Amino acid sequence: MNPTSLIVYLPYILVVLMVAICVYGVVFKSNIFKKILALFFFTDAVNLLYIIQGYRRGDSIPPILLPGMGLSEFTSRAVDPLAHYFVVTAVVIGLAEIATLSALAIYVYRHYGTLETRKIKELRG
Amino acid sequence: MIDMLLFHAPILAMLVGMVASFLIIVVPNQRVIKVFVVSSALAIVVLALLAFVRVFVGGSYVYYMGGWPPPIGIPYVIDCFSAPLAVVIAIVVFSTMLYSIKDTEKTREAKWCYSLRFLMEAGMLGLIFTGDVFHIFVMLEVVGLSAIILVAFRKDVKQAVEAAIKYGIYDVLAISIFYLSTAMIYGMFGSMAMAEISAKLGGYISPISGGIFASPTQALPVIATLIVWSFAIGSALFPLHFWLPDAHSMAPSALSAILSGLIVQINLAVLARILFDGLRASALPTTAIGLYVLLVLGVLSSVVGSALMLVQTDIKRLIAYSTISNIGLIAIGFGVATVTSVSAAYLHIINHAFVKAALFMTAGVFMHATGSREIRSYRGISRSMPYATLLFLVGALASIGFPPLSIFWSKLLLLYSVVQNGGIYSYLVVPILVTVVFEAVAQIRVLAVMYSRGGSPVRDRPSKAIYISIGLPIAITVLIGIMPSFAFEYAGLAASELLDFEKYIKVVLGFLPG
Numbered sequence: 001m002n003p004t005s006l007i008v009y010l011p012y013i014l015v016v017l018m019v020a021i022c023v024y025g026v027v028f029k030s031n032i033f034k035k036i037l038a039l040f041f042f043t044d045a046v047n048l049l050y051i052i053q054g055y056r057r058g059d060s061i062p063p064i065l066l067p068g069m070g071l072s073e074f075t076s077r078a079v080d081p082l083a084h085y086f087v088v089t090a091v092v093i094g095l096a097e098i099a100t101l102s103a104l105a106i107y108v109y110r111h112y113g114t115l116e117t118r119k120i121k122e123l124r125g
Numbered sequence: 126m127i128d129m130l131l132f133h134a135p136i137l138a139m140l141v142g143m144v145a146s147f148l149i150i151v152v153p154n155q156r157v158i159k160v161f162v163v164s165s166a167l168a169i170v171v172l173a174l175l176a177f178v179r180v181f182v183g184g185s186y187v188y189y190m191g192g193w194p195p196p197i198g199i200p201y202v203i204d205c206f207s208a209p210l211a212v213v214i215a216i217v218v219f220s221t222m223l224y225s226i227k228d229t230e231k232t233r234e235a236k237w238c239y240s241l242r243f244l245m246e247a248g249m250l251g252l253i254f255t256g257d258v259f260h261i262f263v264m265l266e267v268v269g270l271s272a273i274i275l276v277a278f279r280k281d282v283k284q285a286v287e288a289a290i291k292y293g294i295y296d297v298l299a300i301s302i303f304y305l306s307t308a309m310i311y312g313m314f315g316s317m318a319m320a321e322i323s324a325k326l327g328g329y330i331s332p333i334s335g336g337i338f339a340s341p342t343q344a345l346p347v348i349a350t351l352i353v354w355s356f357a358i359g360s361a362l363f364p365l366h367f368w369l370p371d372a373h374s375m376a377p378s379a380l381s382a383i384l385s386g387l388i389v390q391i392n393l394a395v396l397a398r399i400l401f402d403g404l405r406a407s408a409l410p411t412t413a414i415g416l417y418v419l420l421v422l423g424v425l426s427s428v429v430g431s432a433l434m435l436v437q438t439d440i441k442r443l444i445a446y447s448t449i450s451n452i453g454l455i456a457i458g459f460g461v462a463t464v465t466s467v468s469a470a471y472l473h474i475i476n477h478a479f480v481k482a483a484l485f486m487t488a489g490v491f492m493h494a495t496g497s498r499e500i501r502s503y504r505g506i507s508r509s510m511p512y513a514t515l516l517f518l519v520g521a522l523a524s525i526g527f528p529p530l531s532i533f534w535s536k537l538l539l540l541y542s543v544v545q546n547g548g549i550y551s552y553l554v555v556p557i558l559v560t561v562v563f564e565a566v567a568q569i570r571v572l573a574v575m576y577s578r579g580g581s582p583v584r585d586r587p588s589k590a591i592y593i594s595i596g597l598p599i600a601i602t603v604l605i606g607i608m609p610s611f612a613f614e615y616a617g618l619a620a621s622e623l624l625d626f627e628k629y630i631k632v633v634l635g636f637l638p639g
């Protein structure tokens with residue numbers, strides 16, 4: 001494998017690692033707060049994947065049409081703006097997720113006095 | 126004018142839900158809240174029926190959000206598959222609203238419950254109508270977050286909070302996995318509209334978003350499996366079912382009816398839409414792997430879910446496990462992927478939604494009357510509450526698959542479809558029959574307790590509104606059961622429309638490329 005292709009694939013490998021760490025965290029960690037953190041790691045990993053896919057190597061510019069710039073120059077150099085749109089939407093949704101789950105975690109702590117899932121076993125599953 | 130209304134009806138139904146969800150928070154008066162809730166829910170039912178009428182008379186059509194065609198805008202596809210599901214959603218949510226209408230008098234917080242439920246309804250309508258993969262992600266989040274908060278609605282109950290956090294973490298994980306698969310779809314196709322994805326798999330090159338950017342043989346199985354995995358968590362197929370009995374038994378009964386009757390099935394319906402129409406799973410061997418996974422998970426969850434019903438002592442947990450086994454049957458139907466089996470699965474979605482909603486609401490009545498969730502404390506309850514027990518009897522018999530009731534026909538159609546398909550598929554008769562037997566034993570055990578002698582007087586009798594709200598889905602169950610030919614015909618139509626991805630592309634894009 002030559003160094004150039006390694007640089008191309010490195011971000012993707014990073015995404016795969018992040019996803020693996022997240023799934024490990026959600027499934028095997030017993031602290032609820034760690035589980036929640038791992039979930040947001042997951043969303044961030046996917047956000048990163050979107051950004052990498054929209055990125056254009058070499059002579060690229062942000063997707064903003066500046067005055068004096070031709071449309072053909074813009075389309076041949078700008079990175080993909082749609083990927084950014086998806087990420088912004090997902091970040092906002094992620095905020096709602098983290099707010100909901102953290103509020104629930106607070107209630108769990110009030111009732112049980114702990115966030116360890118091994119000690120919270122009123123339900124049989 | 127009427128034409129315009131029919132055309133906009135599905136979007137208006139969703140908008141009414143969204144607007145009602147926000148308006149209800151500022152309504153000060155208890156009496157006004159009641160009128161507002163019932164009238165908004167009824168308006169959604171009427172609008173969904175109008176959309177159904179429009180599809181029935183004029184055929185499938187597509188609604189471009191803001192007038193932008195895909196891949197720029199979001200298309201809403203209103204066809205024989207989605208329009209009846211919208212009616213089912215609207216009717217079930219309406220009856221649960223009616224069921225819990227008395228709660229407004231008891232607590233001031235009840236209006237938040239209505240608000241979230243309207244939001245959930247709007248989200249579900251969006252889920253089944255949309256033809257855009259990213260829009261599905263957003264709507265899953267709308268439905269999921271409101272459901273999580275509603276499970277924990279009785280926040281002073283320890284178990285409810287625990288069930289909610291469990292449900293929350295795994296539901297958000299499922300949605301995140303789906304988000305990952307949307308990223309992969311975007312990287313591969315450069316487009317989020319399912320019709321375009323499907324067209325590109327057939328060799329279409331879009332003037333806006335180009336062709337396929339990756340090797341289909343390598344990426345597609347991964348995408349299909351990821352999507353099936355995420356929806357398997359969301360719809361509680363067997364190895365991933367652990368959150369469902371807790372969440373569905375700990376939620377308030379009116380909400381359990383929605384969670385168990387609608388959300389899990391809508392998840393499967395959306396999965397079928399993505400697999401069949403978006404990824405051409407019935408024709409492409411690379412994505413058909415998703416169907417095999419679905420089939421295996423379906424067999425496992427139908428058998429295990431119904432077997433676990435036998436050992437339950439808590440009535441709501443028993444009904445929740447029955448949901449798992451029925452979801453398994455639906456997954457088998459979609460997994461076999463012939464027109465007959467998909468129509469059986471489709472019919473089962475509709476029948477099961479009504480039956481399960483009625484069962485959960487009746488269980489709520491019993492729990493309220495006796496103050497207990499244990500089945501053995503319902504000994505002889507048929508003496509003191511004959512009508513409620515009768516409704517439960519019809520619901521339980523329907524969920525077993527007793528002949529003149531609706532689920533009998535969908536189970537029969539499913540059995541017929543696997544036999545008709547032949548080959549290795551005909552062995553699926555065994556798990557389906559085992560499921561039916563286990564479920565029958567478990568439900569009859571409950572009925573035997575309820576109709577036995579003895580028993581204690583009940584604390585409280587249900588109001589007229591509660592009888593109406595449970596009677597509505599039961600009446601529909603009986604009606605479908607008595608007149609199955611229309612249901613069969615329509616389910617066949619919906620299934621052939623779902624499996625015919627070329628027609629879907631033609632409806633959404635307006636032309637058939639290639």
